[in-house]
Amino acid sequence: MSAETAPLAYVRGDIAEILAQRVRDAAHRSLNVELADALIRPSSAGRGGDYQSNAAMSLGKKLGQAPRVVAEAIVSALRADDVTSEVTIGGPGFINFVLRDDWLAAQVSGQLADTQLGVPQSAHPKRVVLDLSGPNVSKEMHVGHLRSTIIGDALVRLLRAVGHEVIPQNHVGDWGTPFGMLLEHLHDVDSASGAKHSISDLNTFYQQARTKFDADEDFAERARRRVVALQGGEPDTLALWKELFEESERHFMAVYELLGVGLTPQDTKGESSYNDVLPEIAAELEDRKLAVISGGALCAFPKGFTNKEGEPMPLIIRKSDGGYTYDTTDMATAKYRAQVLKADDMIYVVDAGQNLHFEMIFTMAREAGWVPDSTRTVHVTFGVVLGEDGKRLRTRAGDSVKLVDLLEEAVERAGEVVADRSELSPQERAEVARAVGIGAVKYADLSSDRDKDYIFSWKRMLAMDGNTAVYLQYANARIHSVLRKAGSAVSTGGGSVMVDAPAERALALSLARFPAAVLSAVENLQPHRLCTYLYELATAFSHFYETCPIANETNEKVRASRLELSSATSAVLEKGLDLLGIATPHRL
């Protein structure tokens, strides 16, 4: 037992790591084995422990001993009294750990005084180039851009939180065949190209151009020539293009602002910015025999990819008409990110449909020696946004839903919910509606496994119960309310946390797991792991709130402790939601 030993002081990071180290040490001392993994996991429900080690079973097999005997050997050699109050062996050889109450209390106090709330900085900080959002110039942003933008932004925040340097790259679609169509069409209908065009005009123009392109061969030919003019830098064409670009970027920034996403014009590095190097890219691949003419086009064949006919599958580096494709642009982009930006990691947050394309690009860029083996290339995929009918989300007319409309509706719907909150001023209500509405949309996107398609449902995402942003925001608002009532500023860690009641203990344990949740989200590039954690924390708080009086508690020491637990919960909720890009109003 632990009574004689002082508890281990506050430690940053995943608390399971501490137990893992102790178990490895014990296994080394008692059995003379090096445990690669102590297999520490949160305890199964109802087993009375906080954490368990599952290492004895496999180790027993390896050593030819009964798992329970191995477990006993490890436990007898274990030196963990400063962390645990009880260590038992259960079942075939599970080692169960109960953490010391006073250590948990010290963890929470320490966290509260720590600006990082326990989240450790990476021992090997990396430079991460992260591709996200990627809207198209002259098209309004639609739901198709939602996920890349939201998930990408959350990943930027998460990676930075653990100490990585992140360079966001907004690879906007501002070049290529569609612009030939669009520019040629604009030229047809409005030869005085100095006229200003709003983004929704452009959206309409775009659709008209598309229709004309498909129906009118003469127009299609002119459009192709217009692409060549654009790529060749013909002044009038370029001037008109620039207008489109600037109007579009104003629109993008307005959407990012509304969404609360940190992207700025400095992060924009569109397809057009690689235009000048495309000939060099093609020439280098051709000179080095990495690309050959096939069917009239210059093609590179990365190893291991075949098409329907079982033939090698190409990246089209230069079309038979001399133009370049997004294969070329993406090769140039990969080279730039690896060699100019000197990325350690290159992350692309792009829908799952592009998987084959990026696998080919990554493979070819490595074959060309542009991306070194030491640089990690990751395609962070995500599924489609579905309507409640289970089909791709569309408007009634069958068009893709404009992002601005969607977000405005979110704020409006949230506003209706907030309307009867009489204690809020009109201005506060507007701010709260925004935080709740936008938060709901973002959280709905972030809270389930990104690889899955998800069903967009207003009713569910704005629900007060369950794993939603509002529920978390509400929990946090309640805490602020309690703290106001208590006349206490948000505590910054007076070290007065005591862990006694079951609900206090459960809350403290949940708080102490925050760093592990962040690390898990970062390592797997899965924001939903943090969401799941935050929901568990909010649930633990709700239980604590129901069963433990806080501001009304008469025992001063207990009251101070509970206020500090509440403050810590608020701090973690706010930090956690901030890492997801979600606002946390103090009043709802």
Place this chain on the structure above:
RNA sequence: GCCCCCGUAGCUCAGGGGAUAGAGCGUUCGCCUCCUAAGCGAAGGGCCGCAGGUUCGAAUCCUGCCGGGGGCACCA
């Protein structure tokens, strides 16, 4: 034809080698003279798509099927 993703409670989703598979919604039943009831508690609900295999142990890993989605030569 080949490749990628998905299949867990009626619905929406967690869990991705460990003990008795968890939430929320919906259903049923409780809880506001008490810090925000936008809340909390309880009950009921499961051949974890199917079949093999690996393992002391499989919802989890492997193989093959079935079902859904996506991709596979000059659009991006």
